[in-house]
Amino acid sequence: MTFLWGLLWGLAAVMFIAGGAVIGVWWERKVAARIQMRLGPQQLGPAGVLQMIADVPKLLFKEDIVPDNADKPIFRYAPMAVFAPIAMSVAVIPFWAGWAPLDSTVGMVFYLAFPSIGVLGILLSAWSSHNTLATIGGMRAAAQMVSYEVPRSLAVLSVIVLAGSLQPTEVMDAWQWWWIPLTFVGFVVYFIASIAEMNRGPFDLPEAESELVAGYFSDYSGFRWAIFMMGEYGALISASLFGAAVFLGGYRWLPGVAGLAVFLVLAMVLITAVMWIKWTFPRLRQDQLMTFCWTVLTPLAIVQLVVAGVVALWL
Template sequence: MLDTVLRCVATLVVFLVLPLVIGQTEHKVMAHMQGRLGPMYAGGFHGWAQLVADGVKFAQKEDIVPAGADRRVFQLAPAVSLLPYLFVLLAIPVGPDGFVGQAIDAGLFFVLAVMGVAVIGKLMAGWASANKFSLLGGLRTAAQLMSYELPMVLAAASVAMAAGTLSLPGILDAWQWYWLPWQIIGGFVFFTAGLAELQRPPFDMPIADSEIIFGAYTEYTGLRFAFFLLSEYAGILVVSALTAVLFLGGWHGPMADQLGWLWMLLKTFALAFVVIWLRVTYPRLREDQLMRFAWVALVPLALGQLALTGIIKVAIA
């Protein structure tokens, strides 16, 4: 019992710290890539106080609920968007020998299902805000979820088929380095679909500020708005960690028995850097381009990866 409590507390600490680190990293990386001087000076050395300043700014802003909004749903939406990622982190193995918050036999199904719940928070926010721009953002979120959930699940199913288990620690126990070449397509599909579910650029049509102000978040202020931003960074952490576990070997690396957790963190933050890099590099897709990319490109690629995995499994057997 005590061991389980300690694991949950450790997961909570990680959940509270690492998304903030990713948010701070995004400030700095974008500042370097786009020549933004402001975030590099707050507090002195390398703008270390920028994150603190942002937190104070959100905390002191008034928490406003629109008069026509569904108050209860409006207030619950940020928590529904944020908390599922905490439960997902409980099931992601960080290192060998049971270094995981809670091992679940069908862990892969669990994490994919719970990640879908996080999107419901954005739908709640869009519907409850009594704002047409928020509603449009919520509808775009629903369409995007339905389009990109399928290739994401198919890509994950390819890894489960190769490993012969749905347990995330079990997948890593069965993982071999020769998987990298023939699972790379599935990794691309999974990571890209994950970015789309998080509504990260270039898949950020549901919050397109040039068209619908800020989508489902338009009416939010103060800490509730900050929770949505935190859920986005937590989602980056979760998608990067899952991609590392399923397609990059997770804690596998030199001296994995001693430093497995370090390889896992390095792979996760390398993928998080790619997420930030894509935001700076590519423009936003049009809504029709976003939908077409899912059904014309990602779904066929995921099905092809699934077929390739089946052929290789039969050949090996």
């Protein structure tokens, strides 16, 4: 019975992420267009909302090309290993007072740990493509994602120290409004590191379309390509939800359904901010990217952790 419920929740998470990705693509096109003084999609339905329904069958029916040279079984299934961990990470996000789909006692670590399995999927798909561009993209992605995990985890750790718990719902119960100014540096570090973690601009060197075609998913087409895109938008949605909850207070601002609405609006603001950043800043160079992580973000996160630790002593 528990197993069946787990299966049902897994399916719900996949639908949530897939639906979110489809809406995210449309929203990103609108945001990007406004930033560049264009209108974006507007032919199908009001403000082009039906465009997202048109996009899905297009991706479903495109030819599924598997290169002759590729390691075929791994090439076919590696995208799933990129997508699944991200769908799993949504499970521990606290949506409602005292409720998360999977309210684990170690949920905070779970959230940080599982998306890192996705790096393996990226490396495997890059390797199995048997293509130089994909290999370079995959290696960049691995270096970047493993490195940015460090400041990201340290930033979340400062909230964990303040709350004194690894359980997301308990962290939310302990949350106070003055944690926002106190952990502001941590939130900024978390936000930047999350953008790097999801391989988005200005940190999208692993995909860098001007030099690497599309990096680790250069050889993918049709629905397998769409799984990578769903993974990317899924990471965006999941990181925004988690950041809005543990750093910005999520549902704690208002009681009941209004709280849930505030939480979702906060997450949507974060999602839009990530898109805004992507379409505003130029891409970094690979060495600048790594230097930024180790010499700026990591020390900042450690300072934030020390500050949080000192304050936690007085709580």
